[in-house]
Amino acid sequence: MRDLVITLVVFGSLPFILKRPYIGVLMWVWISVMNPHRLSWGFAYSFPFAAIIAGVTLIGLLVTRDPKKLPMTPIVCTLMAFSAWMGITTIFSMWPDESVVMLNRVSKIMLMTFATIMLIKTQKQVQLLIWVLVGSLGYYGVKGGIFTVMTGGGSIVWGPQGSYIEGNNEVALAFITIIPIMFYLYMSAEKKWIRWGMAASIMLCSFAALGSYSRGALVGIAAMLFFLWLKSPKKVLLGGLMVLMVPFAIAFMPDKWSTRMETINTYKEDSSAMGRINAWYMAYNMAKDRPLGGGFEIYNRTAFELYAPVPEDVHAAHSIYFQALGEHGFIGLGIYLLLAFLTWRKASWIVRVSAKREDFKWAGNLARMIQVSLLGFGVGGAFLSLLYYDVPYYLMAAVVSTGYIIEKTLAAEAAAARVAARDAARAAQTEAHAQAHSAAAP
Structure with a gap:
């Protein structure tokens, strides 16, 4: 069925x-x-x-x-450069056959990100994009939150099979990324049932993130909550809720959850954590030896024997930054960080421009929450191999589209103001001529 x-x-x-x-x-x-x-x-x-x-x-x-013109903004140009650079590193990759397969998958995400920027051009379309993202991830967050509450946090929450977020760590980061966007919908909603629904979804997604037993997610949650409070226009209310809910949520989880989270302070005694550090060294050493990086699919015994301090401890990158570094070299990492910086700067511009405009209030709130979302992803992603996870790219596209809407509106207003000023000048000139003609008449 x-x-x-x-x-x-x-x-x-x-x-x-x-x-x-x-x-x-x-x-x-x-x-x-x-x-x-x-x-x-x-x-x-x-x-x-x-x-x-x-x-x-x-x-x-x-x-x-x-209209379907691709706006050649700094963000779009940098995303183009990143896509092209991944093609170059694939040509010179250590394992070209495997790299081509992954490049094909990543290229589809990049292509549809460009299509999103080209086709999402109105406030309504941006809102629909946000609702689809929230609904798509919120389904698993609400489901996972209910599961965590019903089991008392005794079982691990997993993501959808065959996706980028199938693992418990990955799906937890997805929840962290989408919670600020849910908060945007909560702030924007006019109907009470939508606000209550978003509030309940935020709480359940938070429980689902905790129920993933992901230590990286805990760090990401802390960063996300801090910046969510910092960016919120209702700091007193949100701060009070956090003071009440965060201790309750942590106390709700069982002792084995607390025991696992406490290993953050003793990472040198944890084999999983040390395996990640070993993979980071491998990526760094590979980038030093190969300026173009190793290409996709470099996490195998041969690569670790060549570049890792502990050759037999083979791990995935477990970091978006070291993943970019190992696969695409220092240039690839630099382009990726530049993309993040430009997106953040554009969102900040949207916030500034919308501060005194009621008609842009939605854009300012959305830009703030996207900043919180991307910051949570940036912190949590430091411990996960999610460089090609598509949601941050769609949020980036939402920033570009929102900026386009504002720029188009401001340009139209400026053009209208110029026409009005020109018409006023002509009217004044005509009146002056008429007065001069009347004065000259006998």
């Missing part, structure tokens, strides 16, 4: 995507982030829904008469 429902929804949306290709972006985000087909047990489980949606969306993009 689930297979049939998902198939009908996807194929039923295709005619609408051709007519309005931004719907294809929303469908792509839903399929790629939520992976609803992984909730089925039949033919839909491995059916290429994402490829079909992407193909129809790109066709719609080509034939639509709607």
Whole structure:
């Protein structure tokens, strides 16, 4: 039954995507982030829904008469450079066959990120994108939170199979990333039932993150909550809720959870933590030896024998920063950090411009919460291999689109002001001529 429902929804949306290709972006985000087909047990489980949606969306993009120009902002240009650099590092990778497979997967994310920037051009479309992201991840967060509460935190929360966030650590970071966006919807909602729903979802997602037993998630939660309070326009209310809820949530978790979290202070005695540090050394040494990095899929025994202090302790990168460094070298890491900086700076610009404009209030609140979300991802991602996780790229696209909306509005107002000033000058000039003519008449 689930297979049939998902198939009908996807194929039923295709005619609408051709007519309005931004719907294809929303469908792509839903399929790629939520992976609803992984909730089925039949033919839909491995059916290429994402490829079909992407193909129809790109066709719609080509034939639509709607504006579809890609704004060549610093963020977009840097994302282009990052995409091109990954192609270059793949050509010179240590294991080109495996790297090409991964490049193909990453390229789809980058392509659809550009499509998102091109097609999401109105406030309504940005809002829909945000709702799709929240709904896609919120489903697992609410489900995981209920599971954590019902089991007393005794079992681990996992993510959807076959996705970037399948592991407990990865799905916890996804929850941390989406909570600030839920808070934005809470602030923006006019209906009480939506606000209550978002408040409940935030609480359950928080419990789900704790229920993942992820130590990196705990660090990310701490950073996210601090900046959420810092960026919130209601600091007293939010601060009071945090003081009440955080100790309660931690006390709710069982002793084995507390025992695992306490190993953060004794990481040198933890084999998993030391394995991550070993992988970081491997990535750093590889980048020093190979300016272009090793390319994708470098986490194998051969690479660790060449570059790791402990060759037999093979681990994934367990850090978005060392993942970028090992796979794409110092230049790749620099481009990635530049992308993050430019996104943060653009969001800050949106906040400043919207401060005294009621019609831009939504944009300022969204930009603040995206900053909190990306900061939580940046802190938690320091311990996870999620360099190519798509949600941060979609949030980056939302920043670009929101900035475009504001810039377009300001440009239209400036143009209208210039026309009004010109008309006023002509009217004044005409009146002056008329007065001069009257004075000269006998």
